[in-house]
Amino acid sequence: MKSHVLHRNSLTPPPRAVSGDGIYITDAQGKRYLDACGGAAVSCLGHSDPAVRAAMHAQIDQIAYAHSGFFSSDAMEELADDLVAHAPEGIAKAYFVSGGSEAIEASLKMARQYFLEIGQPDRKYVIARRQSYHGNTLGALSVGGNMWRRQQFEPLLINASHIAPCYAYRDQLAGETDVAYGLRVANELEAAILELGAGSVAAFVAEPVVGATSGAVAPVPGYFKRIREICDQYGVLLILDEVMCGMGRTGTLHAIEQEGISGDLQTIAKGLGAGYQPIGAVLVSQKIDDAIASGSGFFQHGHTYQGHATACAAALAAQRTIRERDLLTNVVKQGELLADGLHDRFGQHPFVGDIRGRGLFRGVELVADRETKEVFDPARKINAKIKKAAFARGLMAYPMGGTIDGVRGDHVLFAPPFIVTEDDVAKIIDLFELAMNNVFTAEGLS
Numbered sequence: 102m103k104s105h106v107l108h109r110n111s112l113t114p115p116p117r118a119v120s121g122d123g124i125y126i127t128d129a130q131g132k133r134y135l136d137a138c139g140g141a142a143v144s145c146l147g148h149s150d151p152a153v154r155a156a157m158h159a160q161i162d163q164i165a166y167a168h169s170g171f172f173s174s175d176a177m178e179e180l181a182d183d184l185v186a187h188a189p190e191g192i193a194k195a196y197f198v199s200g201g202s203e204a205i206e207a208s209l210k211m212a213r214q215y216f217l218e219i220g221q222p223d224r225k226y227v228i229a230r231r232q233s234y235h236g237n238t239l240g241a242l243s244v245g246g247n248m249w250r251r252q253q254f255e256p257l258l259i260n261a262s263h264i265a266p267c268y269a270y271r272d273q274l275a276g277e278t279d280v281a282y283g284l285r286v287a288n289e290l291e292a293a294i295l296e297l298g299a300g301s302v303a304a305f306v307a308e309p310v311v312g313a314t315s316g317a318v319a320p321v322p323g324y325f326k327r328i329r330e331i332c333d334q335y336g337v338l339l340i341l342d343e344v345m346c347g348m349g350r351t352g353t354l355h356a357i358e359q360e361g362i363s364g365d366l367q368t369i370a371k372g373l374g375a376g377y378q379p380i381g382a383v384l385v386s387q388k389i390d391d392a393i394a395s396g397s398g399f400f401q402h403g404h405t406y407q408g409h410a411t412a413c414a415a416a417l418a419a420q421r422t423i424r425e426r427d428l429l430t431n432v433v434k435q436g437e438l439l440a441d442g443l444h445d446r447f448g449q450h451p452f453v454g455d456i457r458g459r460g461l462f463r464g465v466e467l468v469a470d471r472e473t474k475e476v477f478d479p480a481r482k483i484n485a486k487i488k489k490a491a492f493a494r495g496l497m498a499y500p501m502g503g504t505i506d507g508v509r510g511d512h513v514l515f516a517p518p519f520i521v522t523e524d525d526v527a528k529i530i531d532l533f534e535l536a537m538n539n540v541f542t543a544e545g546l547s
C-alpha cells in the first residue's frame with residue numbers, strides 16, 4: 102500500500118504499530134515485538150501504563166492545552182514542583198519544551214542570555230565533545246559531535262568546539278589508571294577554553310552517560326568532578342544533557358548523581374513523559390534563574406506547545422508511578438542481570454569488544470578484532486543488519502555506528518522499560534544472540 106508519510110526510510114516504510122501491552126508492541130499483522138530499547142530509551146513504563154493513561158484522560162477531560170503565554174496549569178506547576186524537589190543540588194526551576202533537541206536549544210540560548218544579563222556579552226562559544234549526540238535541530242546538531250549526522254549541514258551550523266569524549270575502552274592508554282585517564286581528557290576542556298579565550302566561552306555541554314553515538318559509555322571516576330572544577334574556575338556554564346541517560350535510566354533519577362556534581366543547566370526528555378506524550382525540560386539552576394529574573398525578567402525564547410498540559414500530566418503521572426512502584430530498584434536489579442547475561446553470553450564473543458553501561462542502559466560494542474579493537478568496515482553496516490535481524494525475530498534493539506570521525510564502530514544499545522522481569526531479560530539476551538548469529542553467519546564471519 103502506498104504511504105504518503107515521508108518516513109525516515111522512504112524505500113521501506115516500517116510496519117504499523119497498532120497496540121501496546123507492557124513491554125510489547127503489536128503490529129498490524131499481529132506480530133509482537135519485545136521493546137528492549139524503549140524505542141530510543143523513551144518508553145520506560147512500557148506501552149500500556151494505566152496510571153499515565155488515566156492521568157492523560159483526566160487532563161484532557163478538564164483542558165487539554167492552554168497557551169503558556171496566557172496560562173499556567175496545575176499539571177505544569179505540579180510537574181515543576183516534583184522535578185525541582187527531586188533535582189540535583191542547585192536546581193531551582195524547570196522550563197518545559199516538547200523534546201530533547203528543543204531542550205538543548207533552550208539551554209544554549211539560556212546560557213547566552215545569562216551572560217548578557219550579568220554583563221559578560223563576550224561569552225558566546227560553546228564547547229562539546231566528539232562522539233556525542235545532542236539532537237537534530239541546527240543548534241543541537243552544531244554542538245553534537247556526530248559527523249555523520251552533521252556532514253551535509255555543516256554550512257548551516259553555528260561555531261562549536263569539540264574535545265575528546267571520556268571513552269575509556271577506546272582511548273585509555275595502556276597502564277594509565279582510570280583517574281589519570283579521566284583527568285587527561287577532562288583537562289582538554291581547560292586547553293580548549295584557554296585557546297578560545299577564557300572570557301569568551303559560555304558553556305560546555307556533555308552527556309553524563311553517552312547514549313546515541315556510542316551505546317551507554319559511562320565516565321571514569323573523577324572525570325566530571327574535574328570538568329566541574331574547570332567550569333567553575335573559568336566561569337563557564339556546565340550543561341548536562343540527560344535527555345537519554347536521565348530520569349532513572351541508569352539506576353538513579355539523574356545520571357549525574359553518580360558523579361557527585363551538578364550542572365548549571367540540565368536537559369531531560371525521553372523518560373520524562375515515558376513516551377506517552379512528547380515532553381522535555383531544562384532544569385535551571387538558581388543562579389541562572391536569579392540572573393534572568395533580576396535582569397530582563399524574561400527568557401527570550403518560547404514554543405507554542407511548551408508546558409502542554411496533557412504532556413505535563415502524563416509526565417507527572419509517569420514520575421509518580423516510577424517512585425510509587427519503586428521502579429529504580431528494579432532498574433538496578435534487572436540492569437545487573439542484563440549486564441551479567443550479556444557478559445556470560447558475549448564476553449568471549451569474537452566480535453564483541455566491550456559490554457558496558459549502568460542500570461537499564463547497556464551497550465555492546467562490536468569489533469572486527471578484539472585484540473586490536475579494529476572496527477568493521479562501515480560499508481558492512483553490521484549494526485543495521487543486527488537491528489534488522491533482531492526486529493525480524495521480534496526484538497527491538499537500538500543500533501548505531503558510522504565510523505566517521507566522531508563516531509567509531511558499531512554499537513547496540515539496550516534500554517528496556519523499567520518494568521522488565523528476569524524472564525524478559527533472559528528473552529532479550531536469547532533473541533539478541535539469535536540475531537547476532539544470523540548476521541555473523543550471513544557475513545561469513547562465524
Ligand code: PMP
Binds near residue numbers: 202346
Ligand atoms: N540529547 C541526547 C543525549 C539524545 O540522546 C537525544 C535523542 N536521541 C537528543 C538530545 C535529541 O532529542 P529529540 O530526539 O527528542 O529531539
